[in-house]
Amino acid sequence: MSQEAYLTINLKSLAHNYNVLRSKINGETLLIAVVKANAYGSDGVKIAKELSALGTDYFAVAYASEGINLRKAGIKKPILVFYPQKGQLEKLIEYNLEPALYSKEIIHSFLALVNKNTLNKYPVHLKCNTGLNRIGISINELNEVLNILDESSLEVKSVYSHLGASENKKPCAFTKKQIESFELIKKQILKRYKNPPKLHLLNSSGIFNYPELKYDAVRTGIALYGFANRTEWDAELKPIAKLSAPLCQIHHLNKGESVGYNQGWVATKNSIIGVIPVGHADGIGRQYGNGIGTVQINGKPASIIGNVCMDMLMIDVSAIDCKTGDEVVFFDENTTAVDFTASANTISYEILTGLNNRIKRVYI
Numbered sequence: 001m002s003q004e005a006y007l008t009i010n011l012k013s014l015a016h017n018y019n020v021l022r023s024k025i026n027g028e029t030l031l032i033a034v035v036k037a038n039a040y041g042s043d044g045v046k047i048a049k050e051l052s053a054l055g056t057d058y059f060a061v062a063y064a065s066e067g068i069n070l071r072k073a074g075i076k077k078p079i080l081v082f083y084p085q086k087g088q089l090e091k092l093i094e095y096n097l098e099p100a101l102y103s104k105e106i107i108h109s110f111l112a113l114v115n116k117n118t119l120n121k122y123p124v125h126l127k128c129n130t131g132l133n134r135i136g137i138s139i140n141e142l143n144e145v146l147n148i149l150d151e152s153s154l155e156v157k158s159v160y161s162h163l164g165a166s167e168n169k170k171p172c173a174f175t176k177k178q179i180e181s182f183e184l185i186k187k188q189i190l191k192r193y194k195n196p197p198k199l200h201l202l203n204s205s206g207i208f209n210y211p212e213l214k215y216d217a218v219r220t221g222i223a224l225y226g227f228a229n230r231t232e233w234d235a236e237l238k239p240i241a242k243l244s245a246p247l248c249q250i251h252h253l254n255k256g257e258s259v260g261y262n263q264g265w266v267a268t269k270n271s272i273i274g275v276i277p278v279g280h281a282d283g284i285g286r287q288y289g290n291g292i293g294t295v296q297i298n299g300k301p302a303s304i305i306g307n308v309c310m311d312m313l314m315i316d317v318s319a320i321d322c323k324t325g326d327e328v329v330f331f332d333e334n335t336t337a338v339d340f341t342a343s344a345n346t347i348s349y350e351i352l353t354g355l356n357n358r359i360k361r362v363y364i
């Protein structure tokens, strides 16, 4: 057992999830694989290559830098950039990345660059705001924006929006309103174009909850990595990542002795505690300390005690038969990232994407 923390990525599980998602959409529906944030904390390049080999024809990332990394690693498929920022627009062109245009301001900035470079039919996507109120042009701007785009040297490859509560139980009044807005957008698009751009609305949980709304494409991230935001949907998928680290030291404490910074934990009886080489700099935040987070060691649950340090944390192993070198599991296919995060009131997305590069990635 090596003396470091590992994120073990199971590529068979990735293929399983990909195939489950493919089976939920028909042959003509495009699967846009979302590999932003280092493929949800795993490894953007490695995962994009695997997904390419599995047949993925389209990728999406959040920012230009992520698309550039994929291009530099040899990914040739189209890459949609969800949230391009003004300072990154030249790079998008340089690396043949496809921006989502989400405001008149960004449209004008990008158009100016495309014209300066005398490009023709540069592929872009149009992001509409249907109620999430995060990013996107509003419906009352749509006509004006489409007029601008139609007279430009841009080619609108897709028009899309994003649901804010796609995992919520149906019927959901908020989602219903978003869908109605998107249907109005669809009408406008179909009326306007002989060869309309692709339309898409669904993220991972949307694919499970609203199979009737697949339109021309879906954008799936978390489900590729094994989660879909509801227990019964998760059951169809396999978490691809396991976070583990070896127990690196054991201490026998007397009643009254304390553990960690600021004496975060005090032994109420003679106790045995274990030390693990993972801390908040690795992505296990301080909210998991003081008995909130639970890890598994030799098949038994152990509480994280005291304050999580930057590079290490401590667990109570008084009732567990263990020795240094034994594997400590934060989450895996059985005790999942959902289970691990539930106690800290957060979601699988946060723990996965927060894992630092210091954790070694290995593949099986």
Ligand SMILES: *Cc1c(COP(=O)(O)O)cnc(C)c1O
Binding pocket: 034, 036, 082, 162, 202, 203, 204, 205, 219, 220, 221, 222, 223
């Ligand atoms: C991140 C993101 C997705 C993927 O969402 P999942 O819930 O991970 O499937 C889809 N669309 C947009 C616009 C996103 O930002």
